[in-house]
Amino acid sequence: MLDYIVVGFGLSGLSFVEQLDLAGKSYKVYENYSQKSSRVAGGLYNPVILKRFTLAWQGDKHMEEAVPFYKHIETKLQQSFVSQLPVLRRFNAVEEQNAWFEASDKPFLNEFLSSELIRNTNSALEIPYQFGKVKHTGRINIEVMLSSYIQYLKTNNNFENSSFEHDKVILKExxxxxxGIKAKNIVFAEGFGVKNNPFFNYLPLYGNKGEYIVIKSKALKLQDAVKSSIFIIPLGEDVYKVGATYNNKDKSPEITSVAREELQKKLERFMCVEYEVIDQVAGIRPTVRDRKPLIGTHPKYQNMHILNGLGSRGILIGPTVAKELYASIEKRIPLDQEIDIKRFEALR
Ligand SMILES: Cc1cc2nc3c(=O)[nH]c(=O)nc-3n(C[C@H](O)[C@H](O)[C@H](O)COP(=O)(O)OP(=O)(O)OC[C@H]3O[C@@H](n4cnc5c(N)ncnc54)[C@H](O)[C@@H]3O)c2cc1C
Incomplete structure (x- = not known):
């Protein structure tokens, strides 16, 4: 008898599996590569909402948990995928500069928002009102992290590259x-794929499609991530991710020309050098009506659990909520009501 079956290996699945590994539990992971949210993500960790200059939900707490978590996995897998990457917010007007100064004086935010304005020295960018810099931000190369973790799982015979079929689950007391596998518990970490899960598809996970274009530009020469109405994220070797879009109507997995045109238009408003679009990617963010994760145990089946709803900030939120889910299953420590799926019991 295994301790756990885990369905899905994006940021949620990885965060939970790491808890199992730390506790020495036995498990099997099923992954069918049907959802791509984690694999296409920009990979930025940043606790500040750069539209309004406010702290994201529990941003400081999640930063404290997440960064050491990923660094620990780097050491364990002997792979490098965490890098510091300053984020520069482009101001559109003097009023925005003032709002930034005001925010950088507030408790918690003052730790992350630098109160100095940064003058642009890059002739490839038009930045008339200077930049504000967010401190302690960085990037996780999620693709490298997931693929090296999967390699580790395969070596230990803990990984099945196959579609989990919910109608084949047999529930015992x-x-x-x-x-043919018995497990004490099953955890579903399927991202937007939960729509096909008959046990949990009553939950209000709506999904929000995001697309990036990947560009190459020798003239851009950008070291830091820049945030205007979109992000430019340097990937190295003159390659940059540009995006992302937000679309809560289209739930198809394909890339679209509409998104590409929107991103190019926004980019060309402040970047004035030549570039070439070399790729485009799309994924569905697992977003929830009340913008909080979906964590907890099935109201009827005590061995069945969910870790989902990480929305647009999976890197920061994943490690903390995985730890909390694990503690609720193994140590009966109640989950915070804000994240517990019990809040949606009436929808069942
Ligand atoms: C364009 C874009 C940019 C983003 N940028 C950032 C960013 O910069 N920083 C940040 O923190 N977050 C970002 N996000 C959000 C982040 O990617 C999500 O919060 C996170 O990926 C959610 O992870 P997940 O594991 O819950 O879901 P997913 O990544 O969707 O993983 C679910 C996994 O389950 C598998 N699966 C589903 N059903 C089955 C089944 N039946 N059998 C087997 N396997 C199954 C899927 O194949 C998938 O691998 C971005 C998202 C998008 C779309």
Whole structure:
């Protein structure tokens, strides 16, 4: 009998599996590569909402948990995928500069918002009102992290590259059975794929499609991430991710020309050098009606759990809520009501 089956290996699945590894639990992971949110993400960790200059929900707490978490995995897998990357917010007007100064004086935010304005020295960019700099930000190369973790799982025979079929689950009183495997618990970490999960698809996970274009420009020469109405994220070797879009109507997985045109238009408003679009990617962010994660145990089946709803900030939120889910299952420590799926019991 295994301790756990984990369905899905994006940021949620990885965050939970790491808890299992730390506790020495046995498990099997199922992954079918149907959802791409984690794999296409920009990979930025930044606790500040750069539209309004406010702290994201529990941003300071999540930063404290997440950065050491990813660094620990780097050491464990002997792979490098965490890098510091300053984020520069382009101001559109003097009023925005003033709002930034005001925010940088507030408790918690003052730790992240530098109160100095930064003058642009890059002739590839038009920045008439200077930049504000967010401190302690960085980037996780999620693709490298996930693929090296999967390699580690395969080496230990803990990974199945296959589609989990929910109708084959057999529910017993103190365990679940699936495809000849018995496990004490099952955790679903399927991102937007939860729509096909008959046990949890009553939850109000709406999804928001995001697309990036990937550009190459020798003339841009940017070291830091720049945030205007879109991000430019340097990936190295003159390549940059530009985006992302937000679309809550289109739930198809394909890239679109509409998104490409929108991103190019926004980019060309403040970047004035030549570039070439070399790629485009799309994924569905697992967003929830009340913008909080979906964590907890099925109201009827005590061995069945969910870790989902990380929205647009999976890197920061994932490690903390995975730890809390694990503690609620193994140590019966109640979940914070804000994230517990019990808040949606009436929808069942
Ligand atoms: C364009 C874009 C940019 C983003 N940028 C950032 C960013 O810069 N920083 C940040 O913090 N967040 C960012 N996000 C958000 C972040 O990517 C999400 O919060 C996070 O990826 C959610 O992770 P997840 O593991 O819950 O879902 P997913 O990444 O969707 O993972 C779910 C996994 O489950 C698998 N699966 C589903 N159903 C089954 C099944 N039946 N059988 C087997 N496997 C299954 C899927 O294949 C998938 O791998 C971005 C998202 C998008 C779309």
């Amino acid at each position: 103190d365990h679940v059975e699936y495809d």
